[in-house]
Amino acid sequence: MKFNWGTGIFLFLALFLAGSAVFIVFAVRQPVNLVHKNYYEKGVDHTDQMNVDARSKPFTRSFEVAMNNEAFVINIANELATKIDSGNMQLYRPSDYTKDINQKIIAGNNSVQFAKNDLINGRYILKFTWFTNGLRYEVDRPVNIQ
Template identity: 30%
Template sequence: MNWGHKIIIVFVIFAAGILTLVTKSMRTRVDMVTPDYYGEELKYQQVIDGKENAGKLSAPVAVSQEDTAVLISVPVELRNKQITGKVTFYRPSDSGKDIFMPLQPDQSGRQLVSRQLFIRGQYKVKIAWTMNDQPYYQEQLVNIN
């Protein structure tokens, strides 16, 4: 085989490799943080204000694991107050496994979330609420075992 054939074989192998990479990259699923990412970005000032307000509380909202549930505990100054909000358990590896629920602590400031809703792994817990027309926002990483 002469050198001309060898060059053609190298180019064919190179082209096949590039086509394989393009095909694999086109089939890879890319999840954005939210479907309306750019619309959410415009509202980010509310998140900044919420973080600042949450930083002024006596303690952050605590998220911990118990045997059968994930416990969300609000600080003392939020107990028995009229708060409206939502809790998002964001799963970075698969947006289809995100969990959304309203923030509804009981009289003692606790809210239990069944561990059966979760799969093992890391979640970013995003808690957003309003009290007295003031926004509050907090994020925390939690590993579900």
């Protein structure tokens, strides 16, 4: 068999298609970790989120985070804790949403704890969301667990 330009084109196309098929199979098997499960729905509510952020800005320093041997502790300032009707604290892991941890806030409680053995070392974003008089407030703060 003689190797001519037609054979070369055929071999090139065959190798290109085989390589493309291998890449497609590889890409389909990779896990997809979006920032949130409902990523697109959160994008639609962008204007509402901007209003919540503007309303929440005065409260960015109204809570402190600390780590002790048993837990990751968030202390809420008393003047804010007395205004909270209901709320939620979430330790959100940007690299893997399956490692997110939620904790409900009881009205009037000024301390929230996350057990240290439930956390893994690395970066989290603390999302503090609460309602006061029917209005939603939200403050985000990055934290590093070590």
